[in-house]
Each structure stands twice: as structure tokens, then as C-alpha cells.
Amino acid sequence: MGIGYRFVADRCRIAVLVLGFIGAIFVFKYAGRRASIMEVGAFFYLIAFVAAVRFLSMLADNYKLPVSARSYLLFLFLVTLVSAVAVVVLPEKSGVTRLPALSGWLRRLLSGEFPYGIAQNPSAFPALFLIALPFYWLGNLGLLEVVGILIFGLSLLSFEGRTSRIAWMQLLVLLLLPTTYYEIVTRSELFFNMSMILALLIMANNQLDLRKLDFKFIGVAILMGLALSTRSVVGLVYVIFVAYSFRRGKFRNVLLFSVVVMIVFCLTLIPFVAWNFRVFMSHGPFAIQFSYVSTWTIIGAILLALIVGVLARSLTDVVYYSGLLLFGIVSVAFAADVADIGLYSAVFRNGFDVGYFIFCVPFLVSVLGTSQHCGNSISSKQLP
Numbered sequence: 372m373g374i375g376y377r378f379v380a381d382r383c384r385i386a387v388l389v390l391g392f393i394g395a396i397f398v399f400k401y402a403g404r405r406a407s408i409m410e411v412g413a414f415f416y417l418i419a420f421v422a423a424v425r426f427l428s429m430l431a432d433n434y435k436l437p438v439s440a441r442s443y444l445l446f447l448f449l450v451t452l453v454s455a456v457a458v459v460v461l462p463e464k465s466g467v468t469r470l471p472a473l474s475g476w477l478r479r480l481l482s483g484e485f486p487y488g489i490a491q492n493p494s495a496f497p498a499l500f501l502i503a504l505p506f507y508w509l510g511n512l513g514l515l516e517v518v519g520i521l522i523f524g525l526s527l528l529s530f531e532g533r534t535s536r537i538a539w540m541q542l543l544v545l546l547l548l549p550t551t552y553y554e555i556v557t558r559s560e561l562f563f564n565m566s567m568i569l570a571l572l573i574m575a576n577n578q579l580d581l582r583k584l585d586f587k588f589i590g591v592a593i594l595m596g597l598a599l600s601t602r603s604v605v606g607l608v609y610v611i612f613v614a615y616s617f618r619r620g621k622f623r624n625v626l627l628f629s630v631v632v633m634i635v636f637c638l639t640l641i642p643f644v645a646w647n648f649r650v651f652m653s654h655g656p657f658a659i660q661f662s663y664v665s666t667w668t669i670i671g672a673i674l675l676a677l678i679v680g681v682l683a684r685s686l687t688d689v690v691y692y693s694g695l696l697l698f699g700i701v702s703v704a705f706a707a708d709v710a711d712i713g714l715y716s717a718v719f720r721n722g723f724d725v726g727y728f729i730f731c732v733p734f735l736v737s738v739l740g741t742s743q744h745c746g747n748s749i750s751s752k753q754l755p
Contacts, residue, residue: 398412399412468491472493477503494660523569581616584627608693613680695735
């Protein structure tokens with residue numbers, strides 16, 4: 372009993388520290404160019420973030436706190452509305468080419484030209500661009516991030532063991548992270564992408580019965596295949612989920628589920644492979660995404676995903692391990708760049724896109740809870 376509680380407590384402590392570290396990286400990069408300001412600002416942000424999360428967890432422990440599902444949804448609606456206004460009103464400022472890559476890919480596709488291999492270097496798989504297409508037609512791809520916040524907020528209410536107070540606390544934690552505002556200002560889609568994956572995991576866990584074949588089985592498998600066709604790192608999350616699911620269903624059904632997922636994933640690639648095989652292989656998503664880390668790192672990450680998936684005992688474990696693994700693989704890529712070109716060039720000359728640390732944010736925020744829910748990991752109480 373005590374060991375289990377300590378594990379949960381450590382899980383929450385680690386999630387808070389990782390999130391604070393990510394926030395500190397963004398403060399370090401964007402607080403200014405004077406070393407003293409950057410370093411001090413990043414340090415104090417980390418301390419303030421941990422203290423703020425502890426305070427919020429204590430508030431969420433207060434059962435007299437009037438946070439109903441209705442009041443939470445009103446708060447989520449307000450956050451979403453303000454985010455939408457910011458995306459529409461504020462000018463886009465970005466040192467990265469993520470938004471130009473999205474718009475450039477879609478513009479070329481709609482013009483009948485092969486969309487990969489352009490100057491903006493789009494690296495995502497086709498499904499992500501096709502999901503963004505309606506927002507391109509609306510004339511504002513930045514609304515993807517707004518939808519991402521909405522999806523994330525709604526998903527929290529469907530996550531196992533979550534109450535309106537916990538969801539409220541988690542949404543406030545998201546607002547404490549500079550990554551949220553970075554996504555809005557730069558019109559990035561990273562948080563949207565990963566929030567969509569989180570929502571799909573929650574839906575699959577709540578709706579999917581791997582012991583029987585039905586329309587839900589096929590439908591979720593198709594959605595998983597499309598989700599896999601966004602970014603390669605989603606594959607690591609999928610491996611964890613499938614390894615975890617082996618204990619919840621028949622081996623034959625889990626295998627069939629994976630086959631359907633891979634068929635759908637391949638179907639999204641075939642038109643582009645057939646269109647221009649040479650450019651797709653040399654400048655497409657595989658070439659770009661797999662260039663960030665070594666082959667051995669990829670193999671190690673897949674093996675680790677299998678191991679933690681088998682060890683997972685709940686969806687919360689799956690989400691937590693996914694967040695840590697995503698943070699780990701981005702950290703390895705970041706460390707390699709720092710070792711190669713130095714910290715200054717990696718951070719301030721865009722040698723490395725620190726935005727990739729956002730991959731793990733929705734996963735780690737969603738496993739936070741009240742001090743009681745997290746085994747008193749964030750409060751000062753001690754468990755027996």
C-alpha cells in the first residue's frame with residue numbers, strides 16, 4: 372500500500388518538475404538576451420511554478436470549493452474564447468517555420484503540386500495537413516491551437532478518476548505554462564496534435580472492448596491509423612497503448628486492431644509515395660523526422676515503450692509513461708544538438724526547435740491532480 376502511494380506521489384512530483392523545466396526553457400530562451408536575466412528568470416519561474424501547482428492542488432482538495440461540471444465548462448469556454456480572440460487579433464510572430472510549412476503544404480496540394488520538398492520543409496505526415504485543411508479554408512490556421520485547448524479541456528472530464536475540481540486545477544496549470552502562449556503566438560499545432568492523441572486514448576479506453584469485434588473496434592482503429600499519420604512520435608504512444616491493451620483483450624483482436632491501424636496509416640501515404648517517390652523519401656516526413664535522433668535512439672525508444680506499456684496498470688500510467696518518453700526522446704535530440712553546436716546556437720540561433728518539448732505537455736498535465744489524488748505529492752502532508 373505504502374509503496375503504491377509512494378509511486379503515485381513520485382509520478383506527480385516528476386510530472387510537475389518536468390513541466391516546470393520545460394517552462395523554464397522557454398523563459399530562458401525568450402526572457403531576453405542577457406545571460407543573468409535569462410538564467411535568473413528561468414530559475415525563479417521553476418520555483419514559482421512548483422509553488423503555484425502545490426497551491427492549486429491544495430485548493431482542489433477543498434471539497435467546499437464550488438467547481439461543478441457546468442462551472443468548469445464555462446471556464447473552459449472563456450479560455451477558449453480568449454484564445455480565439457488572441458489568434459485572430461494578435462499578429463503571428465515566429466522564429467520557426469511551422470505555420471508556413473502548414474500553409475505551404477496545403478497551398479501546393481490545392482494547386483496540384485507535390486507538397487513535400489518545399490522551402491518551408493514540412494515534416495508532418497499527410498493526415499495532420501488534411502485535418503488542418505478546414506482551418507486553411509477559414510483563413511486562420513492558428514485556430515488549430517484554440518481547438519487543441521478545447522479538446523484538451525473536454526478530455527480532462529472523461530479521464531479516469533477525474534472530477535471537475537481536478538480538471539479545473541489542470542487547466543489552470545496549463546495556463547501557467549509559457550508553452551501555451553508560445554503556441555498561440557507562433558500559430559503552432561504541436562499542442563493540438565498531442566491533445567488530439569490524448570483524447571483518442573481516453574476515448575479508446577472508455578469505448579473500446581478488445582474482447583469483441585464491432586463497429587467501435589473498427590472505428591477506433593481507423594482513427595488511430597489517422598492519428599498515427601500526423602507525427603512519428605505518435606507511434607511511441609501507440610506502442611505503449613497496444614502493449615498495455617494486450618492484457619485487456621484477446622491476442623487475435625489486438626493484433627487485428629494493429630493491422631487495421633497500419634493499413635489506414637499506409638493508405639494515407641500511398642498517394643504521395645506514388646506521386647513522387649524520390650522526393651517523398653528524400654524530403655518527406657520519414658527523412659526529416661528521423662534525422663533528429665539516431666537509429667539506435669529510435670530502437671531504444673520503441674523497446675522502452677513496449678516495456679512501460681506492459682508495466683502500465685491503468686490509462687493514467689499509459690498517459691504518464693507516454694509523456695515521459697516523449698520528453699525523453701526530445702531531450703536526447705536536444706542534448707545531441709547542444710553537444711554538436713553548443714547551448715547558445717541550439718537555443719538562440721534556432722539550432723534546435725525547443726517547441727518539440729510541447730509534445731509531452733498535455734500528457735503530463737493530465738496526470739496531475741489534487742494532493743490527495745496524487746498521493747499528497749504536491750502538498751506537505753505525509754502518507755502512512
